[in-house]
Amino acid sequence: MNLFDFTDGREGYYGEYGGTFLPEILHTTIEELKLEFRKAKEDPAFWQEFLQLMQSYSGRPTPVSYLENLSKKLGGAQIYVKREDLNHTGSHKINNVMGQGLLVKRMGKTRIIAETGAGQHGYATATMGARFGFDTKIYMGAHDVARQRPNVFWMENMGAEVVAVTDGQQTLKDAINECLRDWVTNMDNTHYVLGTACGPHPFPEMVSWFQSIIGKEARQQMLDNAGGLPDRIFACVGGGSNAMGLFQGFLDDEAVELVGCEAGGLGEGKGNHASRLAYKDASVGVAQGMKTYFLQNDDGNMLETHSVAAGLDYIGVNPVLVHLWEKERVRFEAVTDDEVTEALKMAMLTEGIIPALESAHGFAQAIKEAATMKPSERVLINMSGRGDKDIFTIADALGDEHWKRFIAQKADEYKAEKEG
Amino acid sequence: MSSLKTYLTERRQDKDCLIMTHVVCGYPSFEDNWKELEIMQQFDVDMVELQFPFSEPSADGPLFVKANQAAIDSGVTVADCFEFMQKVTAHFSFKVIMMGYYNTVFKTGQEIFLQKLADAGAAGFILPDLPVDEAQELYQIGTQLDLAPIVLMTPTNTDERLAKLAESADGFIYTVARRGVTGSQTEMDNEVATFVGRCRQATDLPLAVGFGVSEKKDIDFIAKHADIAVIGTAALRAWEEGKEAALNAFFKKLLA
Numbered sequence: 001m002n003l004f005d006f007t008d009g010r011e012g013y014y015g016e017y018g019g020t021f022l023p024e025i026l027h028t029t030i031e032e033l034k035l036e037f038r039k040a041k042e043d044p045a046f047w048q049e050f051l052q053l054m055q056s057y058s059g060r061p062t063p064v065s066y067l068e069n070l071s072k073k074l075g076g077a078q079i080y081v082k083r084e085d086l087n088h089t090g091s092h093k094i095n096n097v098m099g100q101g102l103l104v105k106r107m108g109k110t111r112i113i114a115e116t117g118a119g120q121h122g123y124a125t126a127t128m129g130a131r132f133g134f135d136t137k138i139y140m141g142a143h144d145v146a147r148q149r150p151n152v153f154w155m156e157n158m159g160a161e162v163v164a165v166t167d168g169q170q171t172l173k174d175a176i177n178e179c180l181r182d183w184v185t186n187m188d189n190t191h192y193v194l195g196t197a198c199g200p201h202p203f204p205e206m207v208s209w210f211q212s213i214i215g216k217e218a219r220q221q222m223l224d225n226a227g228g229l230p231d232r233i234f235a236c237v238g239g240g241s242n243a244m245g246l247f248q249g250f251l252d253d254e255a256v257e258l259v260g261c262e263a264g265g266l267g268e269g270k271g272n273h274a275s276r277l278a279y280k281d282a283s284v285g286v287a288q289g290m291k292t293y294f295l296q297n298d299d300g301n302m303l304e305t306h307s308v309a310a311g312l313d314y315i316g317v318n319p320v321l322v323h324l325w326e327k328e329r330v331r332f333e334a335v336t337d338d339e340v341t342e343a344l345k346m347a348m349l350t351e352g353i354i355p356a357l358e359s360a361h362g363f364a365q366a367i368k369e370a371a372t373m374k375p376s377e378r379v380l381i382n383m384s385g386r387g388d389k390d391i392f393t394i395a396d397a398l399g400d401e402h403w404k405r406f407i408a409q410k411a412d413e414y415k416a417e418k419e420g
Numbered sequence: 421m422s423s424l425k426t427y428l429t430e431r432r433q434d435k436d437c438l439i440m441t442h443v444v445c446g447y448p449s450f451e452d453n454w455k456e457l458e459i460m461q462q463f464d465v466d467m468v469e470l471q472f473p474f475s476e477p478s479a480d481g482p483l484f485v486k487a488n489q490a491a492i493d494s495g496v497t498v499a500d501c502f503e504f505m506q507k508v509t510a511h512f513s514f515k516v517i518m519m520g521y522y523n524t525v526f527k528t529g530q531e532i533f534l535q536k537l538a539d540a541g542a543a544g545f546i547l548p549d550l551p552v553d554e555a556q557e558l559y560q561i562g563t564q565l566d567l568a569p570i571v572l573m574t575p576t577n578t579d580e581r582l583a584k585l586a587e588s589a590d591g592f593i594y595t596v597a598r599r600g601v602t603g604s605q606t607e608m609d610n611e612v613a614t615f616v617g618r619c620r621q622a623t624d625l626p627l628a629v630g631f632g633v634s635e636k637k638d639i640d641f642i643a644k645h646a647d648i649a650v651i652g653t654a655a656l657r658a659w660e661e662g663k664e665a666a667l668n669a670f671f672k673k674l675l676a
Binding site for chain 2: 019021023028167168173176177180286298300
């Protein structure tokens with residue numbers, strides 16, 4: 001299945017979803033980007049350069065780990081995990097970012113901007129900016145800055161300027177709007193490093209292409225080390241980049257079921273979650289450069305969203321995944337905040353791994369389903385990122401008293417330092 | 421040809437520079453909007469854009485972003501905007517243009533939305549996030565209802581693209597004098613004159629110049645090179661600073 005062959009349809013469309021909905025002032029810029037991307041995609045040397053960079057700088061290929069303890073404990077399917085958390089900067093975001101960085105060099109631009117939700121994409125972009133010598137500015141919702149301070153710390157220390165966006169809900173979507181505003185002013189020297197497989201064409205295709213490295217590796221690793229392909233694969237879906245990355249490796253394997261796991265937050269009901277497809281609270285709209293499913297009201301204004309995981313807390317979803325969902329190639333499920341916390345605890349206690357809160361959505365759903373499957377079956381989870389960054393949120397969710405005491409003590413020290 | 425183009429062409433014969441102003445529906449309130457419009461009528465403005473507030477106003481600058489958000493937070497709906505537009509077109513003599521984002525139209529349904537717009541007395545619509553390549557069906561419905569699709573031309577467009585934009589346009593052309601979002605300052609210089617000249621080559625529709633018009637010298641410049649001055653952020657800023665008195669003083673100085 002070649003999702004990106006547009007010869008029989010409209011370029012940038014997947015079924016009726018996708019498209020390029022941008023102000024006219026960006027027309028020339030986006031055309032230039034399409035052209036450069038097309039050239040890069042058709043140039044085998046470019047993918048080789050990308051692979052080498054990811055090997056030498058980010059530790060690829062990331063392994064697939066067999067979770068023997070967890071599999072035994074559940075007594076169902078054998079559980080495998082693709083370890084994107086072992087990338088440099090701790091998540092799959094670096095794949096897309098380094099790829100776009102190589103493209104920026106080809107385009108001769110010197111300045112990059114990016115939005116970030118959880119901060120993983122901003123962190124990866126700041127890393128790439130430092131490595132390639134670009135002037136870097138990261139837009140982040142003020143609400144996310146408050147809950148993801150450790151990532152902000154690293155971004156700033158790698159020389160990026162971090163701007164807290166105070167418009168709207170002060171989360172990911174507002175940071176994207178702010179990037180578009182920057183881009184319409186500075187498109188001559190600036191590339192917008194969009195972090196997920198959303199936004200106007202060619203971003204959904206381009207980000208999916210760089211992330212496809214995950215699925216390519218994972219498929220081969222399952223064949224080599226697990227004795228065969230998985231029966232089901234699980235990935236969390238915010239914008240959809242890690243899911244697109246993993247799923248593309250298995251699209252043509254019809255026996256492999258693809259499961260997208262969305263943020264169920266507090267459960268069904270508008271405003272309680274960030275699930276666009278598993279729950280029935282979203283509808284088709286056009287915003288943030290694309291036509292897709294959005295959590296919106298009858299007037300087309302976007303709803304508040306909620307998730308314990310900042311990286312999944314988003315109103316829209318990758319248009320390719322919507323298309324695959326309609327064709328019943330991808331199944332969507334929602335996982336609540338409470339289920340996520342339980343899955344995270346189980347992963348830490350039985351296997352000593354710390355999935356990010358985002359990735360823990362995939363774990364929760366896989367754990368639920370694996371228990372009902374046969375021991376001869378296999379499941380694969382994409383561990384898109386590591387959870388160390390979420391220490392404040394996780395500590396709150398677990399109600400860890402020792403951690404609270406430590407933070408209070410630190411606060412006292414800083415206070416004394418200031419007053420002293 | 422749309423009746424908007426005829427109206428503008430006729431008005432232009434008697435005036436050096438036509439004026440289009442901008443109001444965000446329901447911000448600060450519909451009562452305030454009405455008072456602003458009364459002042460605009462006194463100064464004989466030719467057109468007013470009524471912006472339907474949207475939660476993701478990505479082509480707007482900080483002041484209008486705030487206005488959009490505040491209007492939505494105070495409960496302004498699309499239905500309220502249509503009702504207000506109906507009252508405005510029944511009472512005032514300037515032409516009214518709907519301005520907003522495409523999702524508002526898409527979610528209502530293209531045909532239903534444009535029919536409501538026609539019923540409310542609008543003369544055209546501006547949707548800055550809808551490129552002409554995606555707009556052909558909408559524009560056709562608009563033309564049947566005598567609603568002019570207003571197209572934006574920008575300094576980054578090639579001559580070839582400008583020609584394509586001109587093919588889709590009616591009413592007038594909104595030329596974006598500078599890069600960036602609404603409300604940023606522009607020096608009305610040679611670069612702008614050259615750009616407006618390129619637009620003139622591409623179309624015989626009246627040319628409006630937008631983004632950053634705030635002083636008398638801007639109006640003089642536009643009178644010389646184009647047809648319509650777009651007054652957006654500067655008027656809202658005046659209203660926020662001192663309501664009727666400040667807005668009156670702003671227009672008096674601007675149009676002296």
